[in-house]
Amino acid sequence: MVTENVSLPLGVVNGTEGVVEKIQYDEDADGRRYAAVVYIYIEGSDIHLDGLPIGVVPIFPVSKRIPYAKLAEFGLKVKSFVRSQVLLIPAYAYTDFKSQGRTLEKVRVDIQSAKGQGVYVMLSRVKSLSGLLILRDFSPSRLYQRPSEELRNELARLDELDEITSAIYS
Secondary structure, three states: OEOOOOEOOOOEOOOOOOEEEEEEEEEOOOOOEEEEEEEEEOOOOOOOOOOOOOOEEEEOEEEEEEEOHHHHHHOOOOOEEEEEEEOEOOOOOOOHHHHOOOOEOOEEEOHHHOOOOHHHHHHHOEOOHHHEEEOOOOOHHHHHOOOOHHHHHHHHHHHHHHHHHHHHHO
């Protein structure tokens, strides 16, 4: 998952999901390797950059200077340091709330820990049963929970609003 807005015109923004296709490394004078560029494939993207397959985008490390006055306490004479980082999270997790509205190829869910409508949301995000992995045993009662009072009240309010709207436009 991309963690910053890399290219607004190309749609490579915070939250864009992709699959790492290749990582190119550079090596410093001490023989330490670091990522110079990470190529990610973004499914369904029509991005086509010269020399790369359709949907593949290079993500380069970004350097940021971080002020930190307390470095002197460690015997250092500097007041900041520089961090270089590729703006990707290589693996991530969603809450049931964040996954709403998404369609996912594969999901791993923990039904036993779900609260309220979380079970429905978790199970309804995956495209097929072959893409579903349930992490641990759970009580069947987890599937038959009564909706919370707050949710029941909201559904009732929406039903009333629907009736009013239908009466106005009928």
